[in-house]
Amino acid sequence: MRPLVVLPEDRPCAPCAPALPPARPKGYCRPLPPARRRPPSVLWRRIRLALLFIAVALVGSSGAYVWFRTDWPAQAQIAAQEFLGEAGASVELRLAEVNLRGRVHTPLEMLAEAVAVERGDPILSLDLDTLRRRVEAIGWVKQATVWRQLPDTLHIEIVEREPFxxxxxxxxxxxxxxxxxxxxxxxxxxxxxxxxxxxxxxxxxxxxxxxxxxxxxxxxxxxxxxxxxxxxxxxxxxxxxxxxxxxxxxxxxxxxxxxxxxxxxxxxxxxxxxxxxxxxxxxxxxxSPEAEPPPPVVTPAKKTGKRT
Missing domain, CATH: 3.40.50.11690 (Cell division protein FtsQ/DivIB)
Structure with missing residues (x-):
């Protein structure tokens, strides 16, 4: 029998040779997969949802009580307005123009008295909600929208009522x-x-x-x-x-x-x-007194018959 001859170019080189897994040590055993956690029961999940709902309700009711029974919201609003007014004044954000749209019949004197702003007022300190309510108090005004456009413009748009x-x-x-x-x-x-x-x-x-x-x-x-x-x-x-x-x-x-x-x-x-x-x-x-009176009714005279 002819022996198998391996030529040099047919031998696998080290980089191309398949990598064999390392030999396992003696006494090696495969690790077990991690144990799966048992899901919580339906009753326990309902109890947790109920406790979460009670906690949210307590926090919400406490916040509502503080909101409605104290003057904290008003104080916060006043403080915010004062802060914005000071900030606007410090950076020279002052009112320079009032743009009015939608006016047809409303007298300008009424609108000027309701708006009551002057050129040079800090634009960030203007209370837009109060200004809107004053404009809507005018009889002609059905609806008013007020907004500011920085740095120096105040916009007022009104919808008028129709005179009947x-x-x-x-x-x-x-x-x-x-x-x-x-x-x-x-x-x-x-x-x-x-x-x-x-x-x-x-x-x-x-x-x-x-x-x-x-x-x-x-x-x-x-x-x-x-x-x-x-x-x-x-x-x-x-x-x-x-x-x-x-x-x-x-x-x-x-x-x-x-x-x-x-x-x-x-x-x-x-x-x-x-x-x-x-x-x-x-x-x-x-x-009417000028109407012509109706013609008089003439009754014909009765003819007298001959006596026999």
């Missing part, structure tokens, strides 16, 4: 919106075309009156003023001088009845002074 009618009471005229809120004292010429409401309680029922009149906008355009009688019902005055008396209960039904009478018979185009709709089963009218 003029309210006359005790010799004074006030401009009100549809909810009855007083916007301004006085009769401004630019709102002379607004509906005039007269009497105590008329402003509180302004929205109900508006909803009733809008059933027929054409007829509503002819209304000049509405008087609240004893705080219970309405007397509606039209542009031709006719007064329509509405009932205390269900005035909308009487208004619909008036619309039907106007469309079918032209009731409001006649020479009338008053139309009373307070009773459902009858219609009472009063002629």
């Amino acid at each position: 009618a003029r309210w006359q009471i005790d010799g004074h005229i006030y401009l009100i919106d549809e909810t009855g809120r007083v916007l301004e004292d006085g009769d401004r010429p630019d709102f002379a075309d607004r509906l005039l409401l007269v009497g105590a309680g008329a402003s509180d029922k302004a929205q109900d009156l508006l909803d009733m009149l809008q059933i027929d906008p054409v007829l509503a355009a002819r209304v000049v003023h509405a008087t609240r009688v004893r705080g219970r019902r309405w007397d509606i005055a039209f542009d031709n001088g006719v007064i329509v008396r509405l009932p205390e209960e269900n005035p909308e039904q009487a208004w619909v009845r008036l619309i039907a009478l106007e469309q079918s018979h032209g009731l409001l185009r006649r020479d009338l002074e008053m139309v009373d709709l307070r009773q459902d089963d009858r219609l009472i009218v009063r002629l």
Whole structure:
């Protein structure tokens, strides 16, 4: 048999030879895996959650008691404002400009009195929440947003209420919106075309009156003023001088009845002074003094028969 000959180039070199694991010492044994911890029982987990919940509730209630029963929040706010004011003054962050947006009818004098800031005031010491509340206290202002833009600008944006009618009471005229809120004292010429409401309680029922009149906008355009009688019902005055008396209960039904009478018979185009709709089963009218009296009714004379 021919012996196996290993050539030099076929011998594995040391770097390429596979590394064999070191021989284990005598008496070696493989280490055991770590023991797995037994998970806690469901009861113990519930007890821990309950204790955690009780602790959080105690801390929260204690904090709420301190917050509401002491003046610590107010003192902290005052201290923060003083600190910010001093810091703003030290770095020369002072108010130089007030930017106002959204104003249409609100007088500038009212806004200037409500804002009450001056050029040169420390901008960081301004109480924006208090300033917003003062602006929203103006009758015209429905909503106000106030913010500062460093280094020197204060922004005020307002949303105004819509003027609905003029309210006359005790010799004074006030401009009100549809909810009855007083916007301004006085009769401004630019709102002379607004509906005039007269009497105590008329402003509180302004929205109900508006909803009733809008059933027929054409007829509503002819209304000049509405008087609240004893705080219970309405007397509606039209542009031709006719007064329509509405009932205390269900005035909308009487208004619909008036619309039907106007469309079918032209009731409001006649020479009338008053139309009373307070009773459902009858219609009472009063002629105007200038109306022509109705022609006299002539009854024909009876012919006498011949005697026989």
